[in-house]
Amino acid sequence: MKNNKLTARNKRKSINLALWTAAWVLTIALVSFGYKFCYQSPVISIITISVNLLIGIGMIIANMKYLNGLDELQRKISLEAMGITLGVTLVVGLGYSMLDTTNVISNDAEISYLVIVMGLTYIVATVINNIKYK
Amino acid sequence: MKNRLKVLRAEKEMTQAQLAEETGVSRQTINAIEKGKFDPSLPLAFKISRLFGLPIEEIFEDES
Known part of the structure; x- marks a missing residue:
């Protein structure tokens, strides 16, 4: 039951990720709201940001393990979606930043909008690729 | 790349799911290979060739 093994492995790695x-x-x-509502200590902020960075590294490793656990077509679909996401993020991100620096938009450019664009692009690209290889 | 996977699978009365199980990939991958939408890696092509007892060039055909 190799395929069941593949499915079980994918499921385990997805849950881990x-x-x-x-x-x-x-x-x-914790970093954002903790600073805003609980403490205003730079020392605690450094500690929580360090924890955030360490967990972020763990998340990246978990993502790499997830990708390596996929079969070759699934990996191709994911990597293509990631490539599209990287390109869109670069183009949209710099465009958005230029809108800010040239004062076309009144607000400051927020990185959170870029994260939303990244997430949506990755989802759409994955769905389109899955349809393409169906 | 053209291939005879669908014919060979039919001769062995094998489903896509069974072939996927035997080769350790998803059914979607087998389906995409059969439809010529995806070219398998060399290790997967060898697995398929061993499974059907045929050389790779008798299963896959280069279109270029």
Whole structure:
């Protein structure tokens, strides 16, 4: 039952990646909201940001393990989606930044908008690729 | 790349899911290879060739 093994392995690695991602998001919330509502200490901020960075490294490793656990077509689909996401992020990110520096937009360019663009691009690219190779 | 995977699979009365199971890939991968949308890696092509007892060039055909 090699295919069942593949499915079980993918499931295990997906759960592992989801847990690391959830932990990373939680530490971001801890850094942002903790500073805003609980403490204003730079020392505690350095500690929480360090924890966030360490968990971020764990998340990257979990993502690499997830990718390596996929079969070759699934990996191709994911890598193509990541490539598209990287390109879109670079183009949109710099364009957005230029809108800010040239004062075309009144607000400061927020990195959170870029993260949303990245997430949506990755999802759309993955769905399109899955349809392409169906 | 053209291939005879669908014919060979039919001769062995094998489903895509069974072939996927034997070769350790997803059914989607087998389907994409059969439709010529995806070219398998060399290790996967060797696995398929061993499974059908045929040389790779009798299963896959270069279109270029």
